[in-house]
Amino acid sequence: MKGALRNAIIIAAIVGVLLVIGLVVAGIFGVLLDVLYIFLIILAAFSLIGTGYLIYSVWKLIQTITLVRNEMQPLISSVQETVGIVKDTARTAGHTAQTIGSTAQLTSEFALGPTVRAAAAVMAVQQMLRVFMGKGRVRSRTEERRRQQMEAILSTGE
Numbered sequence: 001m002k003g004a005l006r007n008a009i010i011i012a013a014i015v016g017v018l019l020v021i022g023l024v025v026a027g028i029f030g031v032l033l034d035v036l037y038i039f040l041i042i043l044a045a046f047s048l049i050g051t052g053y054l055i056y057s058v059w060k061l062i063q064t065i066t067l068v069r070n071e072m073q074p075l076i077s078s079v080q081e082t083v084g085i086v087k088d089t090a091r092t093a094g095h096t097a098q099t100i101g102s103t104a105q106l107t108s109e110f111a112l113g114p115t116v117r118a119a120a121a122v123m124a125v126q127q128m129l130r131v132f133m134g135k136g137r138v139r140s141r142t143e144e145r146r147r148q149q150m151e152a153i154l155s156t157g158e
Contacts, residue, residue, distance in 0.1 A: 026035040 023032070023035070026032045
């Protein structure tokens with residue numbers, strides 16, 4: 001980039017020096033007014049060419065905008081259709097989750113709850129019978145676990 005800028009500055013300087021030299025030579029030979037008219041005609045031609053390019057670029061821009069608009073309409077309708085499908089899927093998933101939750105609650109209320117209560121009652125009756133039958137004092141679960149762990153440690157240590 002720096003090299004291109006340097007080259008542009010050098011070219012502009014050379015053109016400026018040649019322009020000044022040309023004007024001095026035209027002034028010496030007395031044709032300065034004719035050179036001025038020629039420069040004005042060349043500038044007018046460049047102005048007309050530049051205006052033509054601007055009109056062409058605006059026309060191409062309008063064509064591009066029209067093309068993009070025509071291509072975007074099917075995409076937008078496709079996106080809207082996809083959003084509708086996703087909404088329906090989310091709604092269905094919500095209903096499914098609600099059904100699963102209701103089923104789990106029903107199962108816990110009518111199947112697991114009574115089973116757990118029955119197992120707890122059986123364990124309580126078993127412990128009460130142990131106490132009443134003279135097996136000794138009631139051991140807590142913690143004491144029972146410690147006794148089992150000690151037996152396991154002793155049996156692995158031998």
